[in-house]
Amino acid sequence: MPKTRILIRSDLNIKYIMPLLLVLFFSSFSMPLNEGTNVYICKGKSSKKYHYKKACRGLSNCSTKTYQVPLTEAREMGRTLCGWED
Numbered sequence: 001m002p003k004t005r006i007l008i009r010s011d012l013n014i015k016y017i018m019p020l021l022l023v024l025f026f027s028s029f030s031m032p033l034n035e036g037t038n039v040y041i042c043k044g045k046s047s048k049k050y051h052y053k054k055a056c057r058g059l060s061n062c063s064t065k066t067y068q069v070p071l072t073e074a075r076e077m078g079r080t081l082c083g084w085e086d
């Protein structure tokens with residue numbers, strides 16, 4: 001009876017996958033650096049870009065300090081990739 005077997009199996013899967021999903025969900029908040037990519041941003045008033053390179057031409061005009069943040073965070077701030085980057 002293959003139908004019954006499939007039902008039992010999906011019950012078990014939910015039991016084991018739910019805690020795993022919860023762990024992944026929360027760890028994405030507590031460990032943003034796990035995302036891997038960090039970018040550089042300028043916090044000047046007219047800055048709306050992020051940069052992969054600290055020595056980027058776009059950052060040389062920056063009036064404030066440059067900050068290193070995770071790419072996801074830069075995107076959440078509404079930043080887009082700088083026009084000088086490759």
Ligand SMILES: [Zn+2]
Nearest residue numbers: 051056058082
């Ligand atoms: Zn740039």
